[in-house]
Amino acid sequence: MDAQIGIEAITDKKGRARFVDVGREFAARLEHSVPQLRSEQLELVDPAKNPFFGHARAQLYIAHINGKPVGRISAHIDELALEMPPEQGFGxxxxxxxxxxxxxxxxxAKLIDTAQDWLREQGMTRIVGPISMSIWEEPGLLVRGQDHPPIIMMGHHPAxxxxxxxxxxxxxxxxxxTYDLDITAEFSPLLQRVVKSGERNARITVRPVxxxxxxxxxxxILEILNDAWSDNWGFVPLxxxxxxxxxxxxxxxxxEDLNMIAEVDGKPVAFMLTFPDVNHVLSKINGKLMPFGWFHMLRWLRKPKGSDMRVPLMGVLREYQNSRMASQLAFMMITAIKKVATxxxxxTRGELxxxxxxxxGMVAISDAIESEVNREYTIYAKSL
Known part of the structure; x- marks a missing residue:
């Protein structure tokens, strides 16, 4: 490339807006991409609004050639991630x-070099990514599954x-x-027996939120999550x-009826969240609430008829995770949500x-309900 690549460090509100808009322009070029709400994207990179920045710091960059934006990247440090055991991914x-x-x-390459230089200046010795920007937001680079639209809160990247x-x-x-599931199909007789056994157990209650x-x-829910996920790779407490x-x-x-909490002896021990796929309506309004997008959004939020469903999070307290009850609770919650969703x-479709x-444990549950992998994301690392 003959033209010189310039890298701009973003330092203010206007710069963050341009950073978001560069990303939106790239997303618009990508087949099957779904435009997200710009206001939400702005909030995620705003230290005054996103509480992630209460324990993290970041530097955003935009690449230019002859004044035209041609790329972007973030470099960031999560102080809570630095405190985690190295064997869990960060440290x-x-x-x-x-x-x-x-x-x-x-x-x-120029953008990655710039991000690495900033991290070195901050005393870092290793870089992991892409993670945009918290592990709880959009981790990983999509390496398989570009042939269909992403579901709510999942990234979409060129191969x-x-x-x-x-x-x-x-x-x-x-x-x-991520696993794709035909939620109209009956579960196996074995799983149905497991669920019925749980329903007969007077100690267990599965209820809507x-x-x-x-x-x-x-x-x-988030208290259970912090406990249930605490030993997982990449975990950072909320x-x-x-x-x-x-x-x-x-x-x-x-x-309420799409989100479940499981109790044992009256104590909440597990949960499963299910979100209707808001990308269905975002694609129709092109990610814009004004002038009339808000009307379509509100109508959809009241009753997302025919929407795909995503289970982004579930968790069982660690004290139950090695017991038969853990999978039983999961199958009971999945069955209850599946019945309401259909x-x-x-x-007709769900995604885990x-x-x-x-x-x-989760791979076994996904296999047991006969779901299939439909997208694959990779997280990379490198010594600095």
């Missing part, structure tokens, strides 16, 4: 990159980005899967501020994930 000296977009491999990242010296450290008590319910923030953000898409909302490749 001392580990910084991250995310939001990678580029017109060419040369531009991508060639993987080779560019690998050519920059990165190696794969973890694969994340209570939206009128959503703040309390969200805190309960803070109280993040719990509150997440609860507010999720509330508009929460339908009967009340007319849904992301799921770590070595999360044996």
């Amino acid at each position: 001392p000296g580990t910084g991250m990159f995310g939001y990678l977009d580029a017109d060419s491999e040369e531009i991508a 060639h980005y993987a080779q560019w990242v690998e050519n920059a010296g990165f190696e794969r450290v973890k694969t994340l899967y 209570r939206k009128k008590e959503w703040d309390t319910e969200a805190a309960t 803070t109280a501020d993040e719990v509150a923030y997440t609860g507010v953000k999720l509330k508009p898409i929460i339908h 009967g009340k909302y007319g849904s 994930g992301w799921i770590l490749e070595d999360n044996q």
Whole structure:
């Protein structure tokens, strides 16, 4: 490439807006991409609004050629991730990159070098990514599954980005899967017996969440999550501020009968969240609420008829995870949600994930319900 690549460090609100818009322009070029709400994307990179920045710092960059934006990247450090055991993926000296977009491999390499230089200046000795920007947001680079639209809160990237990242010296450290499920199909007789056995157990209650008590319910769910996922690769605990923030953000898409909490002897021990795929309506309004997109969004939120469903999160307290009851609770919650999704909302398809490749319990559950991997994301790492 003859033209010189310039790298701009973003330092203000206007710059963050341009950073988001560069990403939106790249997404618009990609087949099957779904435009997200710009206001939500702006909030994610705003230190004044996203509580992630209460324990993290970041530097955003935009690449230019002759004044034209041709790429972007983030470099960021999560202080809580630095405190995690290295065997769980992060640990001392580990910084991250995310939001990678580029017109060419040369531009991508320049952006990655710039992110690495910033992390070195901050004292980091290792880089992991892409993670945009928290592990709880959009981790991983899509390496398989570009042939169909992503579901709610999942990233969508060109297939060639993987080779560019690998050519920059990165190696794969973890694969994340999403699983596709025909929710109109009956479960096997064995699973049906497992569920019926649980339903006869007087100690077990599987109930919908209570939206009128959503703040309390969200805190309960995220308390279980922090315990259930604490030994998983890539785990970083959610803070109280993040719990509150997440609860507010999720509330508009929460339908009580699609989200379950399982109790044993009256104590909440497991949960399963299910979100109707808002991408269905975002694709119709082109990611814009104004002037009339808000009307379509509100109507869809009231009853997302025919929507695909995503199970982004589930968890069982660690004290139950090695017991037969753990899988029983999962199958009971899946069965209850599946019945409502098909009967009340007319849904035919569900998606589970992301799921770590070595999360044996969740992989076994996904296999047992005869779901199939439909997307694969890779997280890479490199020494600095």
